Amino acid sequence: MAAARCCVALLVVVALASLTACNGESFQGGIAVTASEGFADMPGTTAPVPGVPDSGLSSYNDVFSGVTDANGVDQHPSAPVNRSWTVDAEFGVVIAA
């Protein structure tokens, strides 16, 4: 299983908003998680992965959680960025009811 996973490109991008951004817009800060994954049979081709549960825990015990959308994106605009975060994203999960 671990070997099989090696050939799959897997990417989680965590974007932190700029601390200095202050333009009066309410949607300006926070953390964005982006999930994409490579196809097993197609090198050079990836897909955004929806429904990936992601969560974050900061050094000040702030938390966030959510799931990625159809573009593989999950935004946490209220997450403070002047601290370090540990972000987890769980791939390989298709959530059924």
Add this chain to the structure above:
Amino acid sequence: MRYCHKLRVRWAIGSRIQYALSAMMARFGSLLMLSVVSVCIALGSTSCFSRRESPEVLLFARISTKVASRGYVSTLSPTGGRVEDILASGRGRLYESVSANSLAGLSVMLVRDSGSSGIRTPQLYEGRLSSDASWHVVPNIVGLQGPGFISSDTSQLLFSMAKQSQPALYSLWVTNFSDGKPRQVTNPDNSSWDTSPCWRPDGKELLFTRVRRDQGSRLHASLMRVDLQTTVTSVIFSEDAAVGYGAYSPDGMEIAIWSSRGLEILNVSSSQRTIVEPLSNMPGRQYYGGGITWSRDGNTLALPLLNPQTNTYELMTISRHGGHMNTIYSSSEFRILTVSFVRRN
């Protein structure tokens, strides 16, 4: 006599100037000509040449990968140049996809709003890019909506959606703008989801990618189609064909496909495949599902690729006959989504 003398004097002065100019041209002629040509090229369309403007532009959403909550709805000429931002995220709003047939006509966008209670689910809106007013929710259905795509005749909307209780299981839905009643047209099983849909130009069939996660947690893709009258789905390329994504040509006779071989064109009636641009000509590039689009005359294809070596997103135009590949936009920050050729007016 006097008159003649004046004329003769004028002619004499004129001929001396003419002689001087001729002498200068003989000595510095090529240099002068080069200078004039250089100035003309530098001035471009304003003075010497009138540049013919393309009747189409590329329309797309771009989302920052470095700064959370930054994104734009933008256009770019197929020949490159400056990116024009039509809409910018802000005031609690982020744009994740856009679709239109023309910049002046109806458009649909996927929007994520944030409020005091946190972020709300993605929602499709219809309206006009040329106007801030009259944007309203479409379709009227509760769920986690994905990117929406307008049909060629601007009468129907295609979109993906998942239930909130099953946030990974995106299926495809279609609605008429006239009645607004959405209907589900694909139904993937619990290990799959449907993505990257594309209208056949007659509006009677959809092309889409079904992504499946196997027991070993690896992803596989099938290129599929669904008949909108019967909602019967059929496989165009199964998983072992290593074809990931596709887009119908404007006449519906061909499909541009992204495969393990590169960018190809499939003739729908003969099933013949022609490689337009082999993967070897795009070293290291990754296609990430940002959209494949045809120009209205069917001569040019455009698609965004990721260069993982430099971590830059590139928007490429490629001649349908191959051989002419241009990078018209490159960014280390913005991921390009739902790119499409649209008319300027």
